[in-house]
Amino acid sequence: MRSIALRWLAVSRRIAALLALFVFACASFSSTKPRYGGALRVELLATSITLDPRGWKPGSRDFATNERLAALVFDRLISLDNYGHFVPQLATEWSHDSSFRRWQFVLRAGVKFSDGQPLTPADAVAAIAPLLPQDLKVSTSGNSLVFQSSEPRPDLLELLASSRFFIYRVLPNGSLLGTGAFTVDETASSSRSAAADSASVTQPPVQHLRFTANESCWAGRPFLNAIDVTLGVPPLRAFFDLQVGKAELVELAPDIVRRANQANTRVWASSPLTLYALRFDEARPQNEKLREALSLSLDRATMAGVLLQKQAEPAAALLPQWLSGYAFLFHAETDFERAKELRASLPANVAGGASPLHLQTDVSGDLARLLAERVAVNARQTGFSVQAPGKTAARDANARSTEPAELHLFAWRIASLSPSEELHLLAKSQHVEEPKENNPADPDRRYAWERKILEERKLMPLVALPDYSGLAPTVRDWQPSPWGEWRLADVWLEPAPAQKPSAPAVNTPTGARP
């Protein structure tokens, strides 16, 4: 017994010594204090943005860009950290009744908008009320916000911690004020005050935006002095700008990621956030066997592995596994033989036989075109004729064919942390009817509904893609969330290493600039 005790003592001491090393290491680590100052240069693919959450289109790529920039200027009531904890933001505490129908959030005292005016519960209600789903109402009660729902809302925290649920104040001129870590520097932005103006989408694209540190932010001044955002930067140029030190944070297109990795660029990938899927046009319902045959012909593994160079995952569910927790129960098999059998059993005059099935891409871009072409190839392998859109039509929504399409390829970018809200919005946008008496906040009902949609093949998932970003080595404390939040208020910049002395003049190639 004594020897066991001695051995335990020895082990304990060893662990303690290791811990002590950690303490000393930590002491030296603490010398790497965050630095205040500097401007982070960001390049985005989007050509225009609007920070007004009321104007964002759910599921769109623009929604994600708008949300990222809005998060610089506005705060939410709460946030979710990467460990599953809801963290107080503008609300300091919250509670709900036993049925999850009534929630109360106490507003943080002493918070001011960037113009110095105090945040009031009425401001919060005015901001959030137009954004809420129909069944949710919000009102003030003293220094609190009260949410009342006709259905149980156990997912209200997920809902309010993500997506468009920011708190802002609308000024008489239509621009929005926030309480966040940054403010829009309108004088430094290269166009009119479009950044915080809901009408900006209809105006010429803003090319450059500058966000400056909010010195009086309730959560503390951010480390960065400013964030300079350039919009409409093509993917390859953004990658080159990152490489040559013209930008510190850029959005990377999936087809650039492999190249960036090969160049040892610092690349960040989120969880899969954008779903590409097919939808049969609800106005032209197709034969059930035709749907099944087409579904069995889709080779998702090749789409993800070859076409997208493993930068995407084959998708068998509408909601990704990381969000629903049950996506692994769905399987999307590829069975060309069975698809051919089904095809052969169909009458010759069915769509895809004598006349082709018209496939329309509802989202622009080369990726959608490539996927549409692959769907057409897969369909042909099983005896279907699918007409994919031409290069111009796929890139430009205005150039689409006027021919009515039986099949649509669409993209859906996840924005909400509430799986029920996300499924509801996705189904609504794709004209999929929601069952009566449905409460998708109940996981059993949500699963049943998603399964029904997939089994009826109203929607057919293809692949899911993460968001990719490229980062300069000087970007420190980069702590994004897996669901795509960048959290730039916590980021700071390390000074770039000193430039090497320029080469002697004799080595300068002829014609080079001095």
Next chain:
Amino acid sequence: MNCVNWNNHEAVSEAHSQQLKSAFVEEAQGKQGDSPAATTNCAVSVFLERTPAQIVVTADVENGAGKQYMFAAIPRAEIPGESSTSSTPRLEKEMLWQQGDRILDALFVRGENGASDRLVVLQKDVLNVYEKQAGGWKLVQTKSLGEAAVTQRAPRGELSFSPDQPERLKLVLAGKSCQTTVSDASPLNCQQSAESARAGMLLASTCDSRVWWLRSGGGDATMPDRLELLNSSSPQAQGPAVTELATPGPVLSISSGEALRGDTAVVFNLATGNYEVYRIALACGQ
């Protein structure tokens, strides 16, 4: 119910997964008692999956008609060890010592194997070592800092301790790094050094395996302060602390002499004008 197929896809810790499994099997066996037919049904698979805010539990039950899935969602914040909200870490302080002379730093060292607890107090010109005897602190060693004594208007000094060498101490004073032993009267061995000031200290929870970062809230010497607990992965974060503890004045230093099980903080009490030494630890539960 011996044949449940249990799948924890890194949703929770293995230990907690086993606890859940035991509870599940016990519950299922209780229900089988009411239903003899169910005893033949072994085809039950349970999957634990993690989402941003929840652990989703899926039960896959095979019956005669086919498969049936049942779901339950548990907020991640309610799972002990997976998060801190159910066992929200709570900072607790216990005052160990107070005096009128300025204290730069202090270390509480828990005595092991029958040894007495020890308190080391660093002042700007002397190092005092106290031992707990008969419920009180007794001075057992005094060491002059000699040339290492701090003469600045706002002096700073830090103590570092390694549990592996409990008799040895490291002192960081303005521009100097010194080594000494606490059990004898040998002088300090100092060298020039440019070590920068500590920004905080790690603090381990005894409730689970998590390690946190403890720091002061900042402010100047005229203001009450607070101790803040942050995620150790992001101590520089400007966001709100996980929990905090008000102090009666500015926090002057934070050290650890207990292999992170407890930290020692020195606070200047604005009301009394005393320098106070507190042991800071994390308490479990609500």
